[in-house]
Amino acid sequence: MKTQKQGRRPRRSDLWRALGIALDYSERRRLPLQREARRLVAVGRNRDGRAVRLTPRAAAAWRRMRRAAARDGVRLRLISGFRSVRRQANMISDQLAQGRAIGAILRFLAAPGCSEHHAGRALDIGSPATPDLSARFARTREFRWLRHHAVRFGFHLSYPRRNPHCLGYEPWHWCWHAGGKGGQQRAGAAKAVTRRAS
Numbered sequence: 001m002k003t004q005k006q007g008r009r010p011r012r013s014d015l016w017r018a019l020g021i022a023l024d025y026s027e028r029r030r031l032p033l034q035r036e037a038r039r040l041v042a043v044g045r046n047r048d049g050r051a052v053r054l055t056p057r058a059a060a061a062w063r064r065m066r067r068a069a070a071r072d073g074v075r076l077r078l079i080s081g082f083r084s085v086r087r088q089a090n091m092i093s094d095q096l097a098q099g100r101a102i103g104a105i106l107r108f109l110a111a112p113g114c115s116e117h118h119a120g121r122a123l124d125i126g127s128p129a130t131p132d133l134s135a136r137f138a139r140t141r142e143f144r145w146l147r148h149h150a151v152r153f154g155f156h157l158s159y160p161r162r163n164p165h166c167l168g169y170e171p172w173h174w175c176w177h178a179g180g181k182g183g184q185q186r187a188g189a190a191k192a193v194t195r196r197a198s
Contacts, residue, residue: 014112015089020102021111028167033113037082037120044078047131052081055120058176064121065153074145077131079124079172083117107168116158122175123155130172138171150174 012033016023026033040053043062054062070075085123089112095105109115116122124133127142137143150156159170 012085015085015112019092021087021106025106025111026114029110029114029167031110031114031165034116034118035124036058036085036118040082040120043081046078046080050080050099052078052123053120054081054123057178058121058123061153061155065150065155068149068153069142069145070146074142075128076142076146077126077128078193079126079131079133080117080178081123082120083115085112085115085118088112088115088118107166108170110165110167114174116175119175122158122173123168124172125174126172133170133172135169135171138169143171146174154179 013023015021016025022028022155026029037055039055041056041059042051043054043059044052045057046052046195053059066076088109092102092105092109092112095109125142125146126134126137127140129140130137146155147157155174155176157171158173158175159165161169163169
């Protein structure tokens with residue numbers, strides 16, 4: 001199932017039904033709905049040559065963090081940033097077409113409308129040794145550096161082991177939260193998210 005034609009935004013409930021996602025997914029998983037970012041800036045390219053984009057404030061924080069890591073001899077690699085609701089739906093649809101069950105897919109891909117990537121504040125980060133999304137990233141010096149320093153720049157690990165969202169461990173997924181340093185992990189950030197009803 002590919003989403004509807006370009007230009008017309010499908011309703012979230014219609015998308016979820018078509019993909020086989022329960023309509024109470026957001027509540028059950030405690031994943032707030034994310035508004036798609038409207039203003040984005042490029043922060044670089046991933047290894048496939050695709051532009052990686054973030055909101056301007058998240059981009060500025062990423063640049064500061066990447067420079068600080070480089071000063072410590074740590075090379076943070078961009079894998080992905082902003083992702084539209086439409087692209088998220090297509091990624092899930094492609095996996096369904098390959099025969100994967102929706103439950104297995106939703107272990108590592110949030111339902112369209114619930115991904116932090118929509119907000120333009122989330123980054124998937126790799127290292128020279130792990131340029132793709134891999135749990136091995138958790139064993140790299142880049143991950144260790146992020147664990148100790150990312151909060152100074154407003155970035156938080158969204159999906160640690162045993163997270164309350166029933167998503168798999170994603171050591172590569174870091175999200176920037178306004179207000180910067182410390183404290184406001186997901187609970188405070190969830191309140192700031194503007195919910196979009198469908």
